Amino acid sequence: MPVTTHRARDYLxxxxxxxxxxxxxxxxxxxxxxxxxxxxxxxxxxxxxxxVWWEEALxxxxxxxxxxxxxxxxxxxxxxxxxxxxxxxxxxxxxxxxFFEDLRQKLIGFLRAHPNAVEEHRRVGVWFxxxxxxxxxxxxxxxxxxxxxxxxxxxxxxxLEDFTGLAPERQQKFLEKQGFPRFRDIVAHIVAWWGESxxxxxxxxxxxxxxHPSIDVDAFNADVVERYGKIDEAQLYQDFESSRLxxxxxxx
Numbered sequence: 001m002p003v004t005t006h007r008a009r010d011y012l013x014x015x016x017x018x019x020x021x022x023x024x025x026x027x028x029x030x031x032x033x034x035x036x037x038x039x040x041x042x043x044x045x046x047x048x049x050x051x052v053w054w055e056e057a058l059x060x061x062x063x064x065x066x067x068x069x070x071x072x073x074x075x076x077x078x079x080x081x082x083x084x085x086x087x088x089x090x091x092x093x094x095x096x097x098x099f100f101e102d103l104r105q106k107l108i109g110f111l112r113a114h115p116n117a118v119e120e121h122r123r124v125g126v127w128f129x130x131x132x133x134x135x136x137x138x139x140x141x142x143x144x145x146x147x148x149x150x151x152x153x154x155x156x157x158x159x160l161e162d163f164t165g166l167a168p169e170r171q172q173k174f175l176e177k178q179g180f181p182r183f184r185d186i187v188a189h190i191v192a193w194w195g196e197s198x199x200x201x202x203x204x205x206x207x208x209x210x211x212h213p214s215i216d217v218d219a220f221n222a223d224v225v226e227r228y229g230k231i232d233e234a235q236l237y238q239d240f241e242s243s244r245l246x247x248x249x250x251x252x
Contacts, residue, residue, distance in 0.1 A: 002158055003125045004118060004119065005118045007133065008111060011132050012104055015150075016132075018144060022142050022144070044097075045089075047099075047100045048088040048091075048096050049084045050100065051096070051099050052087065053080075053130075053131040053135065054104070054107060054131055057127040057132075058106055061110065061117065061121075061124045062110065064117075064121050065117050065124065107132065149252070152251070160237055163183055184228070184229075184236055185225045187228075187237065188225055189224055191228070191240050192220070195243065196215070
């Protein structure tokens with residue numbers, strides 16, 4: 001979970017403003033499909049959800065850096081999210097956007113006023129990662145160049161280390177949730193799909209009419225696990241890193 005002041009500011013100053021533009025310049029059907037997939041009726045409802053979490057985080061983070069006590073909450077996320085939408089149900093999209101923008105500027109102001117807070121206070125870093133960085137991926141309207149490069153250079157860069165740093169029981173729970181018996185099988189799965197993505201991207205950039213061959217996903221995944229199961233684990237992890245760097249170079 002890499003998070004720094006610089007990374008948090010980049011999201012607030014670059015990705016989130018572009019987020020609004022990306023949605024509003026999309027065709028109506030694409031907007032409708034996106035909101036349905038996200039579980040919201042209006043774009044204003046989604047923005048309210050995001051901005052209210054920002055508001056919550058800002059209050060807690062300010063208390064942390066000022067050394068003040070604050071209420072420790074055990075969040076029921078469904079209830080919190082529903083309350084955020086209900087709070088703005090009669091508010092126009094323009095006013096919700098104004099609220100969203102006000103919170104975005106306040107978070108930027110917080111980082112300027114406390115330039116070392118993300119690195120010095122774990123709770124501040126966790127909140128920024130959760131509501132500013134992770135939220136952008138969770139509610140992503142499109143795979144922006146910014147998001148792709150950011151995740152390749154940060155989260156994916158620490159993916160192997162993050163897993164090995166987990167306690168054994170947490171590793172097992174993660175594997176069960178992912179549906180793989182071994183971590184190396186997950187890594188093989190990722191490396192193989194990254195390889196397919198590079199082929200597809202290069203094909204499209206060379207010829208816009210390019211059609212990537214259809215893939216039987218289950219068969220592909222099973223074959224990958226079997227094929228990569230025969231190579232040394234250290235080599236597999238080296239292939240993961242090489243593939244990550246190739247994707248970065250491709251985007252850049």
